[in-house]
Amino acid sequence: MNDPVRHTQTPLDERGFLLTRDWRDSRSGLALELWLHTSEGPRALRITGQESVCFYSAAQHDQLATALVGLAGWRTQMLALKCHDGVAVSGLYCREHRIQREAIKLLTAAGVHTWESDVRPADRFLMERFITADVQFTPGPRSRGFIAPRQLRATEPISLSLKVLSVDIETSLDGKHLFSIGLQGLGVRRVYMVGAETADHDGVELVGCLSERDCLDKFLRALRLLDPDILIGWNLVGFDLWMLQRFCDAARLPFTLGRDGKAPRWREEGGDSERRYVHIAGRVALDGIELLKAAAYNFDSFSLQSVSSQVLGAGKLIDHADRGEEILRQYREDKPALAAYNVQDCQLVSDIFAKLKLLDFAVARARLTGLPLDRIGGSVAAFEYAYLPLLHRAGFVAPNLGDVQSDIVSPGGYVMDSRPGVYTDVIVLDFKSLYPSIIRSFLIDPCGYWLARVADFNAELHVDGFNGAYFVKDGHLLPAIIEKLWAARDAAKRADDQPLSHAIKIIMNSFYGVLGSEGCRFFDPRVCSSITLRGHEIIQRSREWIETQGFDVIYGDTDSVFVWVPPDAAEQSAAEVGAQLAQSLNHWWCDNLRDEHGVQSALEIEFETHFEQFFMPTIRGSEQGSKKRYAGIVRDGDERKLVFKGLESVRTDWTPLAREFQTQLYWKLFNGEPFAEWVQAWVASVLAGERDDQLVYRKRLRRKLHDYAKNRPPHVQAALQLDAAGETPRRGDWISYWITVNGPEPVSLRKAASAPSPLDYGHYLERQLLPVADAILPFYGSSFGELVDAQLRLW
Structure with a gap:
């Protein structure tokens, strides 16, 4: 996110892409170890003689010296830095990270305040040199496979040819026995299988293994020969690699995954998440599920079968x-079939x-961020990686979590009260990346706020925020970071680089969330409320301006306004009205920000959508308009599409019955088609048992099963039945169940029952179809009860 310093490359220089980073304490001090992908193959760099750095209050120097009198291996240095409230700080430099940790304990006990002691040594080294992923170095001496670089610096992105290997394992249902390990990529489609005969079967190389230990050993040997940069899989870290680690431990075989010939290093997240992380020297393990979530993809289920069916049309x-x-049967009776299944999973990934x-x-x-390739989440870390080096150069160190205390509560996005009803021609005007554009326009920035606080207020030199905050017009950091990202995204769009454009959008839009998170060291409600409350003002004043143009705003949601264009409102088409309103509103905001605040507007209003038909429902059981829930028809070329937001058809906690019923009903109503007999026929088909497969609820266990002590909703009741039958549902599992006259029952158990309980059709009509129908039918002069009461009396 920061422009690296450009260097001329010498003939001896090499360039590479950062795969993994690590640090370790050694006899010569703190050592950093970096593994790179280069055009000449992998390179391992070791940078020795480093120090672990943090900061302390300069006024407490004597207390620090007293507290650390018995500790060796540290030094201090006066610095031209201060903390956020103006206190001068000095630097504490420790020759080992272990020494720094011990020093922090002693200083905390002595009441000496420190800052940035939680920044990892490798990250600090790289970020202070503005290195994110691509590096240039001058090779120095080699020792034990590592190069000691004479210089290491940022460089332009290099061309990549990353070696990728897809890995998948098959085990017994209880996880106690390893059946096979599948590999796909780098020219192989291979399965190592315990007890199999070595042979080729339909393009799959099946390699027989004498034992589980032999299977693991052959896999590790193949890994060293293939030497991938990247391992990919589905739940790769949480299941496949973790199980391989356990199998290796049981077999007393070193799990030498790393390019350094060593076993990976594991870390498990605390609490109930049971999430595991792995560090493999020189290789990166990328899990498909985590990457999809990081890239903001949404699926009803993230199972490999579900995602591959939707993305590839194959499963x-x-x-x-x-x-x-069936896996157990194939392992016992048809090993080539299991090999085909195993390698197919690799291929799907x-x-x-x-x-x-x-x-x-x-x-x-x-x-963009400097974060490791396999980092999960990391919005706060990405912000800090970009911000800390600039902050230091501006003369500040970062605060610690909890340093800023305030009773101010920063509100969320503004959501306007809606006007419920059925409309034709509703246009949506959307503020492109509203919060980032507010940061750019109003120069909102933690450092800019600190600078403004220590200076005498001058309206010409400051921009007002909210809740007593104001920001300097010069010396700010975050607006410039976002401006560079914004320009980079526009360039990526022009180059049709969708992955880059998407990554920039996610990162840029995460910055408000970071500033508004109490888990971020820069959290200050005065700063983040200056973003959200400005957003409120922008939506409200935009509504007022649009209404002065003679149009009604029927809804507004955080960064967009919904404008009704009635048939007699203008001679222009609705689309022409939308484009004209967007252009004029942009001009109005530019003039407003210049005249009222003396800044240049980065606000950008776009005419986003034209709903030919639009429906805004009421809150269930009232006449008040709902929020974040609507439906309408838009046109995509020659095709008309039905769009739902927040309604049952896009919510997985409703049955397929309700979702399909809503979709078809809305199409009929929007198209002016007869609907009464269709609704009655739909109800009749439910009562006749013709739609039983659509009556399945599917909900995820959000906690461990035994943690549901008092409140046990239907899916938990169904899960307890599965547990009693020996299936042991785990936290995160999806539970599929029907509602019967005897309550919820799991699909698998009811299908296996010789005398299954009858389904409670009355429940589905009352809880699934009626709410869907009566959200919209009253606007068409009808109701669900009016249409089907006679049927229900007969039934």
């Missing part, structure tokens, strides 16, 4: 409720990565 070779039993350009997205994100 797993075994996909039914008894998959575990590779194809999803290729189709959605997930690796390109991960690379683009790393180059």
Whole structure:
């Protein structure tokens, strides 16, 4: 996100892309270890003689010296830096990170305030040199496979040919026995299988193994020969690699995944998440599920079968409720079939990565943020990686979590009260990246706020915020960071680089969330409320301006306004009205910001959508308009599309029955088609049992099953039945169940029952169809009860 210093490359220089970073304490001090992908193959760099750095209050120097009198390996240095409230700070430099940790304990006990002691040594080294992913170095001496670079600096993005290997394992249902390990990529489609005969089967190389230990050993040997940069899979870290680690431990075989010939290093997240992280020297493990979520993809289920079906139109070779039993049968009776299934899973993962350009997205994100390729989440870390080096150069150190205390509560986005009803010609005007554009326009910035606080207020030199905040017009940092990202995204769009454009959008839009998060060291409600409250003002004043132009605003939601264009409102078409309003509103805001605040507007209003038909419902059981829930028809070329927001058809906690019913009903109503007999026929088909497969609820267990002590909703009741039957649902599992006359019952158990409980059709009519129908039918002079009461009396 920061422009690196440009260097001329000498003939001896090499360039590479950063795969992994690590640090370790050594006899010669703190050492950093970086693994790079280069055009000449992998390179391992070791940078020795480093120090672990943090900061302390200069006024407490004597207290620091007293507290650390018995500790060796540290030094201090006076610096031209201060903390956010103007206190001068000095630097504490420790020759080992272990020494710094011990020093912090002693200083905390002595009441000496420190800052930035939580920044990892490798990250600090790289960020202070504005290195994100691509580096240039001059090779120095080599020792034990590592190069000691004479210089290391940022460089332009290099051309990448990353070596990618897809990995998947098959085990017994209880996870106690390893059956096979599948590999796909780098020219192989191979499966190592315990007890199999070595042979080729339909393009799959099946390699027989004498034992689980032999299978693991052959896999690790193949990994060293293939030498991938990237390992990909589905739940790769949480299942496949973790299980391989356990199998290796049981077999007393070193799990030598790393390019350094060592085992990976594991870390498990605390709490109930059970999420695991792995560090593999020189290799990156990328999980498809986590990358999809990071790239803001949404699926009803992130299972490989579900995602591959939607993305590729293809799926797993075994996909039914008894998959575990079928895998066991194939392992015992048809090993070539299991090998085909195993390698097909690998292939599906590779194809999803290729189709959605997930690796390109991960690379683009790393180059923008400086975060490791495999970093999950990391919005706060990405912000700090970009911001800290600039902050230091501006003369400040970063505050610690909790340093800023305030009773001010920063509100969320503004959501306007809606006007419920059915409309024709509703246009949506959308503020492009509203919060980033507010930061740019009103120069909102933590450092800019600190600078303004220590200076005498001058209206010509400051921009007003909210809740007593104001910001300097010169010396700010964040607006410039966002401006560069904005320009980079526009360039990526022009170059049709979708992964880069998408990565920039996610990062840029995350910055408000970071500033508004109490988990960020820069959190200050006066700063983040200056963003959200300005957003409120912009939506409200935009509404007022639009209404002066003779149009009604029927809804507004954080960064957009919905404008009704009645048939007699203008001689122009609705689309022409939308384009004209957007252009004029942009001009109005430019003039407003110049005249009222003395700044240049970065606000950008776009005419986003034209709904030919539009419906805004009421809150259920009232006449008040709802929020964040609507539907309408838009045109995409010659095709008309039905769009839902927040309604049942796009919510997975409703049954397929309700979702399809809503979709078809709205089409009929919007198109002016007869609907009464159709509704009655739909209800009749439900009562006749013709739609039983559409009556399945599907909900996820958000906690461990035994944690549901008091409140046990239907899906938990169904999960408890599965647990009693020996299936042991886990936190995060999806539970599929029907509502019967005897309550919720899991799909798998009811299908297996010799005398299943009858389904409670009355429940589905009352809880699924009626709410959907009565949200919109009253606007067409009808109701669900009016249409089907006679049917229900007969039934």
